[in-house]
Amino acid sequence: MGARAGDPSGEGTGGDAATGSTDTGHLGRRQRSRRRTLAGLKAAALEEVREVGAPALALRSVARRAGMSPAGLYRYVESRDGLLTLLIADGYDDVADHLDVALGRPAAQAADAPPTVPLIAGQDAGPATRMTAVALAYRAWAVDHPHEFGLIFGDPVPGYVAPPQGPTTTAMSRVGLALATPVIEAFEAGRLTIPPAMAATDLQAAVRPMEALAPDLPSELYLLLLTMWGRLHGQVSLEVFGHHAWLFPDGCEPLYRADVAALVTELGLAVAVDQPGR
Amino acid sequence: MGARAGDPSGEGTGGDAATGSTDTGHLGRRQRSRRRTLAGLKAAALEEVREVGAPALALRSVARRAGMSPAGLYRYVESRDGLLTLLIADGYDDVADHLDVALGRPAAQAADAPPTVPLIAGQDAGPATRMTAVALAYRAWAVDHPHEFGLIFGDPVPGYVAPPQGPTTTAMSRVGLALATPVIEAFEAGRLTIPPAMAATDLQAAVRPMEALAPDLPSELYLLLLTMWGRLHGQVSLEVFGHHAWLFPDGCEPLYRADVAALVTELGLAVAVDQPGR
DNA sequence: GAGTATGTGCGAATGGTGTTCGCGAATCAA
């Protein structure tokens, strides 16, 4: 009586109580319909974000676009921020998929319109090539989806904090892991020079180990990966948010490439001609 | 007749036509009052931003805070975005002042509450110390003013583009220049190693020279400075926007320090014990 | 001084927003 009938969390449907009888994966007709309209809702919201940006997203207008009443939206979404949270989670996965493609892996969820990735480096390419590929893919996604990038990496939704084990956190781990993969491979092949500053003792004490990323990773490497991500992210962030537009009217890709090249050199990944086959 | 009487741009007062007679700097009583209330308005808006963040800033509530009617606000501000633009310009200057303090320079505008800067490195300190000082000051300001950082460096106001010679652009140049100063000094002292990747020919062609920063700077150095800024900015950005909060519950300063140390080493700034006196 | 233009502030009004509530219709489990 106290709570409303509808349950935005989506898992409160009676079908959930399929205790034994209809145990097959075939969820009820209602569940499927619900999932479908929710997907449509997210798609509409994503279009809206792509057009006007996250801060200007109007719940009423995504309702219009999805052919629904504004009130009806609340059967599927907790609030405006809740909808944005859903988009954020999807956005993380989208980035991760892109990076996976650049690494020559199949994307987890089939991309309906697979966009062009500047460089694809398969498993047999050298670490320098693979590192460059993911780094460029990171920037390419950001430049191609500036508003989604802003949604994910920009000013966070005021009250929002990612639940430690929630979907956004795991999806972000996917991004970090993809960026880290070439370096980890190089490390395991014994072809990586880690800056000595990463071994500072107070540093080791400050970081909370992230088991999900790679269980038994030396912490110097782990910390190096974090700084590396930040380094790449900073260039992309400054570009996408327009702080370099007046310096590079045609885009910052050359600057970014140069920085990645310097990074690859510093890490010792570019030995000789970077011959393939590990 | 077409335009309203009030002029939000602020310089339309009749006193501007002080042709000869009252040529002294004593602007009329009205001008001063106007300037004062505008400052109060900006202060109120800044408090509001600090509390609820830029995207949640409500014009009505800054009007309340400033003891004014919402409509009256429009005599001083073009629109909500216009007010945010003013805050952005001030924010840039605030960062620049902080960095100047860290470099041992006097801040341009007297800070009413001079906050603690983690490390002040005067003119006679070595480039490694000075570099570390500005870098730490950059992070310290961001961590102390997260909402203003988001306002300046986060998702930009949808339609806003910084006018090429406008106040925000010049203020941003101040920030860039402060961050660059130690490196430039090291370069002039012949103590700087520039990564060879910065000399790529297509890179040189892509960047538009920024005369304001430093007229006759070799472009490799110029580009190095840009990547350096991005590198620092990325770490700070990830931290302030909360993407590292689950990894570093007590703040990312150790990680940041390590990255700065690595950067200093790579640039060759830390020769021996970094003896002072150039 | 008076007269007049101009800046200043405000109340009211408009159209947009997020969100809640109650009700009818559709769907499901029995």
Add this chain to the structure above:
DNA sequence: TTGATTCGCGAACACCATTCGCACATACTC
């Protein structure tokens, strides 16, 4: 069929940015 649950919606509330016309105070001109 019966009863319970979900879906979707219209109406409503409170808040928002912005505009307009009007009253007042100030400044300049004569």
